[in-house]
Amino acid sequence: MWIITSIGFFSVVQKPGDIAADTLTVRARVRGDLEALRVQYLPRLGPITESRTNDYRFRAVAPRASVTAAMASMIADLQYSNFKSEVAQKQGAERAHVYHDVWHALYELQKSENTGPVIHPRRNDSGGHVEIRKPSTPSALAAWSQADAIACVVPDGEVPAYINGTSTRSESDVPLASEQPETLCEPAFEVPSGYKGAAGVVVREPDGRVWLVAPTNRFGNYDATFPKGTMHEKSAQATALIEAFEESGLRVRLIAHLVDVKRSQSCTRYYLAERVAGNPADMGWESQAVILVPAAKLGDVLNSAYDKPVIEALSKVIA
Numbered sequence: 001m002w003i004i005t006s007i008g009f010f011s012v013v014q015k016p017g018d019i020a021a022d023t024l025t026v027r028a029r030v031r032g033d034l035e036a037l038r039v040q041y042l043p044r045l046g047p048i049t050e051s052r053t054n055d056y057r058f059r060a061v062a063p064r065a066s067v068t069a070a071m072a073s074m075i076a077d078l079q080y081s082n083f084k085s086e087v088a089q090k091q092g093a094e095r096a097h098v099y100h101d102v103w104h105a106l107y108e109l110q111k112s113e114n115t116g117p118v119i120h121p122r123r124n125d126s127g128g129h130v131e132i133r134k135p136s137t138p139s140a141l142a143a144w145s146q147a148d149a150i151a152c153v154v155p156d157g158e159v160p161a162y163i164n165g166t167s168t169r170s171e172s173d174v175p176l177a178s179e180q181p182e183t184l185c186e187p188a189f190e191v192p193s194g195y196k197g198a199a200g201v202v203v204r205e206p207d208g209r210v211w212l213v214a215p216t217n218r219f220g221n222y223d224a225t226f227p228k229g230t231m232h233e234k235s236a237q238a239t240a241l242i243e244a245f246e247e248s249g250l251r252v253r254l255i256a257h258l259v260d261v262k263r264s265q266s267c268t269r270y271y272l273a274e275r276v277a278g279n280p281a282d283m284g285w286e287s288q289a290v291i292l293v294p295a296a297k298l299g300d301v302l303n304s305a306y307d308k309p310v311i312e313a314l315s316k317v318i319a
Contacts, residue, residue: 004099005074006086007040008033011056012067024067027056034060041070082279085169088161096161100141103158107138120216121156122285133217136289144292147207150301151292152214157281163292164206170279175241175251184271186257189236191267198268199239200228202314203252203275210298210314211275213247214289223303224291226310228268236269248290249282250275259313263306270310272317 001012011027018024028034031048038045044066048058062070080086084103088096120130136154143151144160153159159168191197203211212224227250229243237254244252252273261268280290293301295318298311 003071004102006080006083006090007036008091009099010034010037018061018064021061022064023061024064025059025061026067027059029057031058034058037070041073042066082170082281084158085161085167085279093161097141100158100160104138104140120285120288122283124285130216130285132288136214138289147209148294150294150297151209152289153281154289155281155283155287159279159281163275166275167277168279168281169277170282171245171249171251171277175245184237184254184257186269189260189269192262195262196266197231197236198228198263198266199231199236199243200226200268200270201240201244201252201254201273202226202258202270202310203244203248203250203273204295204314205275205292208318209292209294211248211250211280212291212293212298212301213283213287214291216286216288219286221304224289224293224301225304225307226270228270230266237271240269240271240273244273245278246284247287248278249280249284250278250290252276256317258317259309261306261309270313272314 003010003012008028008030010033013025013027015025026034026037026042026045028037031050034045034048038060042062045062046060048060050058084096084100087099118132118135120132122130124130136152138154138157139150139152141158141160143149144163151159161168189197205211211227213227214224215222227244227247229239229247231239234242240254241252244250253276254271254273256272258270258272261270280292283290291301295314298314299308302308302311
């Protein structure tokens with residue numbers, strides 16, 4: 001049995017010598033994993049032996065009943081909502097990266113299995129289930145740390161514990177406009193008669209990449225776009241913060257007014273922003289993927305003509 005936990009990775013087996021004694025052999029790649037298991041959950045774990053010829057370098061024996069109780073205690077203590085973040089906090093980002101590679105390899109099993117419709121883990125505003133007809137494909141973990149690569153995560157997928165030094169720990173509270181440290185200096189937002197006011201964000205990472213969302217089932221004929229939404233009697237700043245959080249799972253700080261873009265039925269104010277917290281895998285039902293794209297590749301990923309003025313405005317800021 002392979003057991004991947006927030007304190008270590010273990011292989012639990014019954015060796016011939018365990019049968020009569022009713023024990024189990026607990027093996028690990030790293031000695032510290034077995035030591036942590038003994039201290040936190042399995043005090044009756046025997047002496048750790050080391051072998052440079054066996055598959056698993058470290059191993060120890062414990063009574064079967066004690067191993068069973070230890071596993072039950074781990075489950076009883078489970079309080080985290082994101083395993084990867086918990087691993088990063090307890091064992092560091094490097095171990096979390098290794099586990100992500102395991103997750104990504106096992107994801108191939110799911111892709112090859114005809115399991116029926118894919119349902120978004122978040123329900124829509126009416127409380128109904130949302131079927132994702134053509135699910136997006138997540139990227140490998142390595143893409144998140146490569147400034148010239150496009151990285152993608154699907155709902156409840158895996159991302160590194162940190163991206164460009166900022167944690168991806170999940171957030172639960174919807175952001176408020178009052179979270180802005182100061183009021184932005186911005187021109188008056190004049191929405192033409194007959195149009196709806198909307199607001200969105202262009203969230204830029206320190207490595208130069210920009211966050212996009214892939215609307216579920218290509219709503220509005222978008223392959224990908226910037227997080228945005230109708231103001232609904234909220235201020236443009238409040239709307240931008242909320243839409244970023246709901247569509248991408250990110251908490252952002254607005255830096256500056258970027259551009260206003262008139263669309264077919266709305267006029268959208270865009271803000272330049274930076275990510276301060278949040279996990280993109282927590283995206284709401286309106287998004288089936290969140291994507292981190294190098295600025296130079298935005299024109300290749302964004303398919304709507306309405307997003308071109310945003311790209312142009314961003315290019316002037318970068319220049």
